[in-house]
Amino acid sequence: MPWYLYLAIKQLFPTGRRFPFFTAISVVSVSLGVALLIVVLGVMGGFGYQIRAMITDTEGEIQIKSRGLISDYPGVVKKVAAVPGVAGATPYAAGMLMVQYQNKPAFPQMRGLDLASIDRVVSLGKFVRIGSLEALDDDSVILSGGLADALGVRLGAMVDIYTPLMLAKKDGEVILPRTARVVGILEIGHQQLDSSTLYCTLRMAQDLYGLGRDVHGINLRVAPGAREEEVAARVNAILPDEVRAFSWRDSFADFLWVLQLEKNMMMFVLLFVVLVAAFLTMSLLLVLVLKKTREIGLLGALGASRRQIALCFCLQGVGVGVVGTGLGLALGFTVLHFRNDLVRAITHLTGGQELLARFYQFSELPEHLENRDLALIVVSALVLSTLAGIIPAVMAARLKPVEALRSE
Template sequence: MPWYFYLALKQLFPSGRLSFITAIATIGIMLGVTLMLMVTSIMGGFGFQMGRMIIDTQGEIQISSPTPIDASRAAAIEKVLAAAPEVMASAPYLKGVVMLDHASQPAFPFIQGFEFERMKKVIPLNRYLLAGSLDDLDDDSVILSSILARTIGARIGDMVSIYSPLMLERMKRDDIMLPREVRVAGVFEVGHQQLDSSTVLCSLRLMQDLYGLDRQFHGYNVRLQPGADVAAVASRLNQALPPGVQAFTWLESNAEFQSIITFEQNMIFFLMAFIVLVATFSITISLLMAVLRKTREIGLLGAMGGGAREVALCFCVQGLFLGTVGTGLGLALGFTLLHYRDNIVHFVAKLTVGQETFVKFYQFSALPAHTVTKDVVFIIVFTLIASTLAGLIPAWRAARLKPVEALRSE
């Protein structure tokens, strides 16, 4: 073992124990790493949950066309989908905007029509159903999103009126088309403000009636086998689909939303990095104090034949070691806290606002967390580099000391 490494360890662990100042510096790094890991994991958890929710409501891939898809193009698309082994299920959809009215409470929600039997294999709507049953859904009923139902005061079994854009078209031709009276068969909530505030789900047949599209629809939602490479499958489908029909991954369909999530994560990472940087100052300060305290020892090492580079390495090694131990402890503490995050959140909620108020206000009872290996690697590399650089300043100062002057110092 090189002498500077040996001496670095001896100085870090005098009498076999971590010195007090060293322990304080290590705790600083540990807390910085813990915070960085927790915040990025929880932010990642929200992003991951949002992504899962998007996939649950759209499938991994959406196939769409600028013009409605008729029976002949539908047959060609179905043939392509059937030939793709990664495709687990697909369901045609038709979407648009309608005016909804219940007890003189109007709303202008998005509406999506599905073939429910096929749609069940693509979108696990049962998971998000708050009230009612999918079995009660027919061509004369709809499922409302939770906030929309609350806004217009509609409950299960209530009748609501749907006004479609087709009515305006008919009016231009002096043709009167009455609003469609439908029954509320269910209420769903996915946890996404936009979807929960203004969405109506209905059968494909009802939607085709409302939009006057006989046996036509806008596209397909596609569910892939678990573990399939979404981008690669979309790319292969695009090569085989008929002209004018295109497959989009869920990331492409929600690019703006995803870019916001990524931006938020990067900003949080950037801000959290400063906490680790501040923590590394504790390494610099503790090692600078060591250099000042050991000035004559540094002179002695020079007098014994120790080079300036080796003296510097002795302090660099200490910075790297503190960074490594702090990072290891920080990751261990961070993963432990993440594991027990719900217990901690519920404990704090109980002490403060009460658990029920907390769940009602924040609309979640479990704190999401999703740790990405790439982020953990980045935290480790960033902290180790910062810690080593923190050790460089005292190391440089130690290396600059001339043995003859160091030995004379008081």
């Protein structure tokens, strides 16, 4: 081991002596900065990841939409299912309804599902908490947990369903509400979907909205390994102009852009924490250089070159960066691991757990740290710590041995 590396390690982490204040402060400050970045970017990434999971779990990766309705959907489904990269296709109808149970109204989003093909695109069955998706038929519905709670509905209850179509009287005829049995209660984990969604068969949705044989759209599942954008482009190539396929990224482009911008801004702002830590390391290293002036003189007298002396101090900055980053990663991932316990503890003390869930749309705090973000955090912390060591290193290297030895 070169002497300058050996001495840098010994000065940072001496054996048999009290842990140096300089090292402790510098390492802790870098660790906190890194941990903060890990936690914030992990949670911010989690939001994006959760939204992606929520969208693709309930709607597939690609949605086919039309300016009006899609007629002859079996033909379209057959055509797009043959496109390379498409693993499955299922039509849907969607819209707003009024549901009433014991004079208690609610206005959920309706989702009409084609039971013959839904499993090829989304695994909705895994989200059914009570009842089952198999029990769904043209006279029954499945409600989201929040909607069921709001209406006070239990499994087997009969609910009245009104559609906007029923508001229009035809020749003085009053259309009565449609009655359906609740055969399931479903929870996806996304507050918005769980709060107010009604799932029914496609046929029922077509009846309620008077669509005839038409549908509002088609959801596609992309084969594993296939790129959503490329598959969407291939699908668009065989569709008429008025019918377009959008990847989930396209559909939520604005939202994802805001989310990404928010994450980038967080990264930018929080990098200042690491930058401050680097300045702290630099100032403490400068003090160390002043404190060790005579030792620097001695090293010169023993034959050390200026470059080697500079490396000795620069490596101390690197050492602080490496250890601080390591501890910061450990601390950050530990906090991420216990994030929900921490949030529960904080909201238990301060209240507002429901508010938190309503505001952030998720019942649990999500977490997903991309490798790119992790690499960026690690590299930033190491580069800034190394840069922090350069000025003290240059200062140490510029000391003349004879002047350093004479210093008091």
